[in-house]
Every structure is written in structure tokens, then in C-alpha cells.
Amino acid sequence: MAKRFSAALAAGLLVTALAACGSTEETPAASGSAPAPDTGTTVTMWTRAATQAQSQRLVDAYNASHKNQVKLTVIPIDNxxxxIAAxxxxGQLPDIFAADVIFxxxxxxxxxxxxxxxxxxQLPFKDSLAASHMKLGTYExxxxTLPHTLDLSVWFWNKDLYEKAGLDPEKGxxxxxxxxxxxxxxxxKLGKDGKVHGTFFGGNCGGCYVFTFWPSVWAAGGQVMDELGTKSLVNQSPMTDVFAIxxxxxxxxxxxxxxxEEQGATWTxxxxxGEIGVMPMPSTTLGGMPADMNIGxxxxxxxxxxxxxxxxxDSVGISATTKNADAAWDFLTWTVSDEAQVxxxxxxxxxxxxxxxxxNKYSAADPRVVLINSLVAKGQTPYAPRFGQTFNDPQGPWLRFAREAVFGDPAKLAELNVAVEKSLVQ
Structure with a gap:
């Protein structure tokens, strides 16, 4: 999770790279010469290491049931x-590539x-696709793009610690x-020995603040930016109320x-x-929790x-220069089919x-998973052309702002917000 937020997008390099891509209207895929679906075509796909497990499972299942084959390459997150830019x-993009939805x-x-x-x-379930991912994959x-993998921010609480502390373990x-x-x-009640703590969060991680604090702003009916992602609203309520708590x-x-000091690498x-009472966590960590741990x-x-x-x-799409658009689309549509999703x-x-x-039949067995899935329709994914340099870069203005809000002097936030807004429009 921390790695997901670790690098700003190399936008300048992409601008240069685009000149070498040529017009998408002149590619074989756009002119209709791509091969028909499932005729034994091999397509290439790139994904980040952060989504390797989910991507590999989808690719393996598709390859086992189709004549077409997907050749997956997993690339370290920081690279x-x-x-992609290079x-x-x-002119050597793969047929398919996924990307952190925020970028x-x-x-x-x-x-x-x-x-x-x-x-x-033409997809019969198009209106049920994760709205936030679809929004960020729409341009002009x-x-x-289609949604590829989803990771939501939620609150976990340790039911065993709650019971020991005299709290109702079933009421988070x-x-x-x-x-x-x-x-x-x-x-x-439990923290006297210094091992158990009430909560925890990534205090020196810009992306961690984004992932775990911003939903409280949205839940309160507020926003952190305008719709264009060029005006910062983090120096006003409800963001300041969240920081104050x-x-x-x-x-x-x-x-x-x-x-x-937590920079994100170990915050989860x-x-x-079993050391924390309640804290914000990525939903994807639920499946990896100890089997004997009672978690709400x-x-x-x-x-x-x-x-x-x-x-x-992550979202996933077909590269503009592919020669195998139909075969690539066959895989993409299969990944969001009933079979693949369930x-x-x-x-x-x-x-x-x-x-x-x-x-579905698997999620229904665990009410927590049903809850997590239901939140997709209630959540948001913020849009900003300069998101990486502003909010993810550890040297960027957002981390300075957040640390001052939590560990420093809130009176300085108006001044620091100027730097956040300047970064959003540079």
C-alpha cells in the first residue's frame, strides 16, 4: 500500500513519449484489422507488483479456459x-497495461x-462497474479503461482487545x-505495558493520509479539492476537523x-x-490476517x-498502439464477467x-466481505492532473501540510495550503 503512493508520475517524459506513438487512428487495431477473439492469439500485459497476485490469478484462469493466451509481465512499483513512458x-507498449487508478x-x-x-x-453490466474507476478512465x-483490482480503506477493530477493555466487541x-x-x-485499559495501543496511522506517509483520512471528509459531505483537481480545500472544514481529532x-x-516516523512501509x-485496538486499514489485508484473530x-x-x-x-486498458485489440478486449471483458469476478x-x-x-456465494459467507464490496458504490477516487507530485511525493507539499496539522501548529495550515494549491496547477 505504501509503495502504491511512493512516486510522482513522470508526466514530462510521457509527453515526449507520446510524440513517438503516432496517431492511434492509424494503428491496425483502430482500422479493424485485429484478429477475431479466441483464435489462439497471444497478447502481452504489464502490471505493477502491487497487484501481482490478483493479476496472475486472472491470467492463469483465462489461459486455462481460452485458446488465446495472455503473457503477463510484473514490473516493480517504483519502475x-x-x-511505461519509455x-x-x-512504440513498444504491451497490448494491455494496468495502472494505479489515480494516475x-x-x-x-x-x-x-x-x-x-x-x-x-455493449456490456450488459456496464452500469455496475465501479463508478470511481470508470470516472477516472474517462477523458473528454x-x-x-475498466476496473482491474480494487482496494478500499476501512476501519478494522480487534474484537478480543475490545472485550478485554470492557467494550462491546460487536460494536465498532x-x-x-x-x-x-x-x-x-x-x-x-490495556496500554499500560506499552505493547497495546488504541490506534495507529502512517504519520510520515502522504499517501497513507490520503487513503485513510480523506474518506472521513467525504463521509461528512466535504471535499478535498474541486472537481478539476486544481483548487485545494484541505485547509477548511471538514478536513481540519478530521485532522483535529x-x-x-x-x-x-x-x-x-x-x-x-511511519513512512508507510510497515504501517499495516x-x-x-494484535497490538492495536482500532485503525484504518486497506481492505485487501483482511484475507491475510491471522486465522484466529477476531476482527470487525x-x-x-x-x-x-x-x-x-x-x-x-488499478484500472486496465488496451494500449493505443496494439495490433491485437479484439483479443485484448476478449481478455478484458472476461476479467469483469460473472465467472471471473465470482x-x-x-x-x-x-x-x-x-x-x-x-x-455472491463466496462473499455471502463473510458479512465483512459483503460490507467491503458494498462500499465500492459509496467511495470516491479523487482526480487531479498533478496528484502524484502534490500528494504522493514525500517531498511534496501535502505531507508537510498533513504533518503540521497532526504534529505541529494548525495555525500554519492556511499558509501551507498555498503550496498545495500551487503544486496542483504547476
């Missing part, structure tokens, strides 16, 4: 964006994906204020001792050890209620790309 410049607008706006608007329109009214927080109250109780928890010693590692899952709420989530993960994704407790399948 992924430069690799391949675009050399998809950079690729669509620079013509690296094939327009698949007409193909998507045309659609270029429904507001951010309740979150703080329950974290306080765990800390006061977390600052109070930190000041009162409710969070783990390494909270302030403390809860599985709740939607992230605002200070006084509401529900939301950060809909992260028998591959749901079977492994992954979040589904389709809201109409959220209560």
Missing part, C-alpha cells in the same frame, strides 16, 4: 511509470490507451468521534510510538500482531457519521469490480 516513446487520467489524456467507449457500451467523454465505531473514544478506552489522539498518546503490520470491519465515517472509502487499486476474485476475498455481484 512502473518510467517503464515503452511509449519507443490513469495522465495516461488517457496523453493518448496511451485505446478508446473502448463503443465496446463498453470517451472511455479508455460509527463516527470518527466514536473511533477516538474506543481507541481511548483500549489505551487506558487525529491530532488529539496523538497528543494523548493513543497511537503507537512510531506513528510520527502492527494490527495483525466498519466503513470509515466522518466526525459525526456518514460512510465513505477511498477506492484505490470464481476468481470473490473466491479469494478480493473486492469486486462490479457492484451487482457484491453479495
Amino acid at each position: 512502473y511509470q518510467p517503464r 515503452a511509449a516513446g519507443a 490513469v487520467p495522465n495516461y488517457t489524456s496523453q493518448g496511451l490507451y485505446l478508446d473502448i467507449t463503443d465496446r463498453i457500451a 467523454g470517451k472511455m479508455y 465505531p460509527t463516527t470518527l468521534k466514536e473511533f477516538a473514544e474506543q481507541a481511548t478506552t483500549v489505551q487506558e 487525529y491530532k488529539d489522539m496523538y497528543d494523548r498518546g493513543l497511537s503507537g510510538p512510531t506513528t510520527k 503490520g502492527f494490527f495483525p500482531k 470491519v466498519a466503513p470509515i465515517a466522518g466526525p459525526d457519521g456518514g460512510e465513505s472509502t477511498f477506492v484505490g487499486g 470464481e476468481v476474485m470473490a473466491k479469494n476475498k478480493d473486492v469486486l469490480a462490479r457492484t451487482d455481484l457484491s453479495n
